[in-house]
Amino acid sequence: xxxxxxxxxxxxxxxxxxxxxxxxxxxxxxxxxxxxxxxxxxxxxxxxxxxxxxxxxxxxxxxxxxxxxxxxxxxxxxxxxxxxxxxxxxxxxxxxxxxxxxxxxxxxxxxxxxxxxxxxxxxxxxxxxxxxxxxxxxxxxxxxxxxxxxxxxxxxxxxxxxxxxxxxxxxxxxxxxxxxxxxxxxxxxxxxxxxxxxxxxxxxxxxxxxxxxxxxxxxxxxxxxxxxxxxxxxxxxxxxxxxxxxxxx
Numbered sequence: 001x002x003x004x005x006x007x008x009x010x011x012x013x014x015x016x017x018x019x020x021x022x023x024x025x026x027x028x029x030x031x032x033x034x035x036x037x038x039x040x041x042x043x044x045x046x047x048x049x050x051x052x053x054x055x056x057x058x059x060x061x062x063x064x065x066x067x068x069x070x071x072x073x074x075x076x077x078x079x080x081x082x083x084x085x086x087x088x089x090x091x092x093x094x095x096x097x098x099x100x101x102x103x104x105x106x107x108x109x110x111x112x113x114x115x116x117x118x119x120x121x122x123x124x125x126x127x128x129x130x131x132x133x134x135x136x137x138x139x140x141x142x143x144x145x146x147x148x149x150x151x152x153x154x155x156x157x158x159x160x161x162x163x164x165x166x167x168x169x170x171x172x173x174x175x176x177x178x179x180x181x182x183x184x185x186x187x188x189x190x191x192x193x194x195x196x197x198x199x200x201x202x203x204x205x206x207x208x209x210x211x212x213x214x215x216x217x218x219x220x221x222x223x224x225x226x227x228x229x230x231x232x233x234x235x236x237x238x239x240x241x242x243x244x245x246x247x248x249x
Contacts, residue, residue, distance in 0.1 A: 040069040083206060
């Protein structure tokens with residue numbers, strides 16, 4: 001972080017875990033990153049629906065269950081520019097967190113944190129598709145090769161090396177939108193700390209109709225509102241905290 005000025009980390013991964021965020025190894029890693037001044041964005045997981053099709057609460061994965069990270073669920077924008085018809089995807093993991101910690105006396109304490117923190121579009125997102133680094137003989141990534149009829153063909157565009165694209169759905173596709181938004185906030189106000197970035201994104205999020213706190217958190221990502229708020233805050237906060245001029249918290 002110090003050498004390369006790394007300010008944001010995106011983690012599009014989700015590990016099933018029954019451990020509390022206080023002892024989970026992935027959670028310990030993201031807390032260390034946050035302590036170094038990095039805003040950590042994590043996919044909530046795609047476990048919001050059981051194998052029988054029922055809604056599954058308490059399915060937030062690790063390290064999305066850590067309170068220091070920005071946990072991102074997935075929303076479906078239904079191919080429209082309005083937000084009144086947006087919904088939370090069935091697969092998007094729901095809160096609360098259900099990791100447990102066993103005390104020295106043998107008592108199990110459940111974390112029970114409200115997650116996700118907010119949601120972002122994560123349904124059929126079009127983005128770059130990785131291929132092998134040989135322009136003469138490019139090879140699609142494994143997911144695209146095995147699912148070309150559903151992830152590549154629907155785009156209806158000519159694919160050429162260096163410009164290949166594919167569709168993806170999941171909280172792993174939604175999390176990078178939050179990471180990009182966090183980078184925009186830091187560009188607008190470099191003095192923001194990771195907790196401030198998270199607070200701004202949640203404060204400006206737009207709640208979706210017919211979705212609960214455990215499904216959508218604070219609501220849908222609102223980049224324009226977040227950037228406007230970031231620009232209204234003093235720009236020396238992070239440096240002042242580090243210098244001891246401002247007391248964190």
